Amino acid sequence: MDSLENSAGLAVQFADVEAAAKRIAGKAVKTPLLHYPQLDDALGFRLLVKAETLQRTGSFKFRGACNKLMIVKEQNPGARAVVAFSSGNHAQGVAAAAAMLGFKATIVMPDDAPRIKIENTKALGAEVVLYKRHTESREQISSDIAAKTGAVMVPPYDDPAIMAGQGTSGLELCAQAEALGMKADVVIAPASGGGLVAGVAAAVKHLWPAAQVYAAEPATCNDLQRSLMEGKRVGNAPGSVSICDALMSPIPGELTFPVHKALLSGGLAASDADILKAMKFALTRLKLVMEPGGASSLACALLNRDKFRGKTVAVVASGGNADPEMLKRALDGEDFAIP
Amino acid sequence: MDSLENSAGLAVQFADVEAAAKRIAGKAVKTPLLHYPQLDDALGFRLLVKAETLQRTGSFKFRGACNKLMIVKEQNPGARAVVAFSSGNHAQGVAAAAAMLGFKATIVMPDDAPRIKIENTKALGAEVVLYKRHTESREQISSDIAAKTGAVMVPPYDDPAIMAGQGTSGLELCAQAEALGMKADVVIAPASGGGLVAGVAAAVKHLWPAAQVYAAEPATCNDLQRSLMEGKRVGNAPGSVSICDALMSPIPGELTFPVHKALLSGGLAASDADILKAMKFALTRLKLVMEPGGASSLACALLNRDKFRGKTVAVVASGGNADPEMLKRALDGEDFAIP
Numbered sequence: 001m002d003s004l005e006n007s008a009g010l011a012v013q014f015a016d017v018e019a020a021a022k023r024i025a026g027k028a029v030k031t032p033l034l035h036y037p038q039l040d041d042a043l044g045f046r047l048l049v050k051a052e053t054l055q056r057t058g059s060f061k062f063r064g065a066c067n068k069l070m071i072v073k074e075q076n077p078g079a080r081a082v083v084a085f086s087s088g089n090h091a092q093g094v095a096a097a098a099a100m101l102g103f104k105a106t107i108v109m110p111d112d113a114p115r116i117k118i119e120n121t122k123a124l125g126a127e128v129v130l131y132k133r134h135t136e137s138r139e140q141i142s143s144d145i146a147a148k149t150g151a152v153m154v155p156p157y158d159d160p161a162i163m164a165g166q167g168t169s170g171l172e173l174c175a176q177a178e179a180l181g182m183k184a185d186v187v188i189a190p191a192s193g194g195g196l197v198a199g200v201a202a203a204v205k206h207l208w209p210a211a212q213v214y215a216a217e218p219a220t221c222n223d224l225q226r227s228l229m230e231g232k233r234v235g236n237a238p239g240s241v242s243i244c245d246a247l248m249s250p251i252p253g254e255l256t257f258p259v260h261k262a263l264l265s266g267g268l269a270a271s272d273a274d275i276l277k278a279m280k281f282a283l284t285r286l287k288l289v290m291e292p293g294g295a296s297s298l299a300c301a302l303l304n305r306d307k308f309r310g311k312t313v314a315v316v317a318s319g320g321n322a323d324p325e326m327l328k329r330a331l332d333g334e335d336f337a338i339p
Numbered sequence: 340m341d342s343l344e345n346s347a348g349l350a351v352q353f354a355d356v357e358a359a360a361k362r363i364a365g366k367a368v369k370t371p372l373l374h375y376p377q378l379d380d381a382l383g384f385r386l387l388v389k390a391e392t393l394q395r396t397g398s399f400k401f402r403g404a405c406n407k408l409m410i411v412k413e414q415n416p417g418a419r420a421v422v423a424f425s426s427g428n429h430a431q432g433v434a435a436a437a438a439m440l441g442f443k444a445t446i447v448m449p450d451d452a453p454r455i456k457i458e459n460t461k462a463l464g465a466e467v468v469l470y471k472r473h474t475e476s477r478e479q480i481s482s483d484i485a486a487k488t489g490a491v492m493v494p495p496y497d498d499p500a501i502m503a504g505q506g507t508s509g510l511e512l513c514a515q516a517e518a519l520g521m522k523a524d525v526v527i528a529p530a531s532g533g534g535l536v537a538g539v540a541a542a543v544k545h546l547w548p549a550a551q552v553y554a555a556e557p558a559t560c561n562d563l564q565r566s567l568m569e570g571k572r573v574g575n576a577p578g579s580v581s582i583c584d585a586l587m588s589p590i591p592g593e594l595t596f597p598v599h600k601a602l603l604s605g606g607l608a609a610s611d612a613d614i615l616k617a618m619k620f621a622l623t624r625l626k627l628v629m630e631p632g633g634a635s636s637l638a639c640a641l642l643n644r645d646k647f648r649g650k651t652v653a654v655v656a657s658g659g660n661a662d663p664e665m666l667k668r669a670l671d672g673e674d675f676a677i678p
Contacts, residue, residue, distance in 0.1 A: 320626035
């Protein structure tokens with residue numbers, strides 16, 4: 001089911017993405033769409049990389065946060081504070097957008113989040129409240145803060161303004177590919193709660209109805225892949241883990257999943273071992289730093305070379321906030337076997 | 340001496356760079372000019388990065404090689420073969436341009452060159468002739484091959500077509516900065532033989548006469564910095580070494596140095612230790628892989644933060660062909676102390 005006829009009534013529409021792009025212009029970085037022509041023959045497909053690693057705060061998350069806070073400012077001029085929960089990239093995106101737009105930000109983060117993400121969030125001026133991932137509820141802590149302080153909640157994905165903001169990455173991708181004289185046959189974006197791939201699909205399927213949009217997930221947390229196969233939201237087994245700290249949402253969102261169901265061609269998944277190989281491929285062949293979650297789309301492209309043979313495949317590299325230890329782990333590991 | 344009045348008679352002119360850009364359009368990658376707005380306040384200057392790391396073969400060298408071979412094709416339609424000597428980036432640039440334009444390429448490389456660089460050069464279709472660095476002359480071997488086979492020599496820097504090709508990076512830099520509504524006050528490009536910084540200066544000083552263009556070198560191989568101070572070509576002490584394997588030419592070029600003398604504001608230098616810190620800064624803050632030589636311009640910008648306070652500083656990140664061990668060495672090392 002990837003027809004546009006199904007898009008009416010979805011929580012994110014093409015017009016919302018266009019409006020978001022106008023709203024965040026000059027605030028978000030217009031990240032480059034990269035082509036490595038020397039790799040095309042060896043890969044058997046034409047690879048394009050939308051480098052959200054180069055976005056403010058090192059991931060696409062600033063786009064949605066900025067769009068959301070701009071709308072809050074328009075609709076609720078008295079709002080002064082925001083609160084969000086996140087293991088890292090949404091935290092930094094919200095903190096940066098809040099600082100830029102004059103909000104006080106409080107971010108609820110697990111105490112085992114990558115150090116680089118906690119430190120960066122603090123450096124962006126946010127107050128960080130740490131919680132224990134396995135014994136405390138981040139939702140409860142966040143809503144307590146919202147109730148006590150009047151802060152506006154900024155959800156990580158299940159929000160139309162967030163989805164539309166993330167979709168601006170897809171809108172740019174289409175324009176940038178066309179400026180290179182190309183169109184993508186396939187677009188792959190990582191999915192956790194699924195806000196990015198929903199927004200990207202809303203943009204791409206409107207502009208290129210024939211393109212196939214896929215979600216990429218770690219094989220151990222492939223809730224969206226299985227949900228798409230079953231036609232309904234199913235969750236990951238409790239305790240499912242992956243090196244993709246950014247892609248560990250337990251189940252697709254209530255608002256995002258109908259978008260996925262209507263617009264995606266399916267879900268793809270990669271093992272942690274293959275994601276580490278993709279990170280090494282990015283470092284040594286693409287000269288880009290990707291965090292594990294950010295490399296999942298690249299891993300899925302490289303794993304499906306037969307399926308994508310001869311096509312133009314655009315992957316959204318959604319984030320680059322990897323600790324040095326994780327980069328070293330990738331560099332010490334195996335290479336993807338490319339001819 | 341950085342006045343355009345001195346540019347007449349130099350081996351590379353703005354018009355040559357413009358012509359090169361037309362010649363290599365669609366063959367070389369138009370590499371992005373990256374801005375990281377979140378870093379500007381901490382750095383005290385606005386940093387722009389011209390990411391030649393993302394060029395075909397991972398360095399700017401493809402630009403000059405492609406321009407040179409296109410001119411050979413125009414002027415000498417019977418030419419079928421080219422020869423070059425290089426242990427690294429020029430080898431790959433020439434091999435890639437030769438393969439694209441239908442020349443047989445022979446590259447003379449030292450037998451102790453990094454295996455990956457030899458393999459990459461072969462993978463690009465070139466014949467690699469190995470020589471013993473300490474007992475054989477690469478110039479002699481190359482000219483023997485040229486004499487025997489009629490192959491055209493492709494020099495690494497002391498050639499007007501090579502300089503003009505490398506200068507296309509500077510031409511793009513100016514246009515891309517202006518598209519962002521910016522102009523650089525300072526442009527820094529790495530220098531070995533000095534072809535890149537000569538070509539970049541020819542472009543930048545024509546378009547932005549008030550901009551200051553600097554060469555970046557490793558402190559142990561700062562022949563251009565010292566030559567500019569003395570007003571004549573002086574060499575490095577024999578046996579001078581640096582981790583910047585791409586920046587170890589013994590003395591500025593005969594054709595490049597007059598360009599440097601006329602157009603550059605001076606030379607900057609960074610220690611190997613500071614270059615490693617800049618590589619780590621690139622990996623963790625810019626999300627880019629730079630090889631040591633490619634990070635020298637960034638290192639010089641970071642080292643001169645007081646000098647550049649409040650300015651817009653564009654650095655050319657000239658290459659990204661670092662092996663995993665060198666990246667791990669940077670990741671294990673210290674951070675640049677940025678507030």
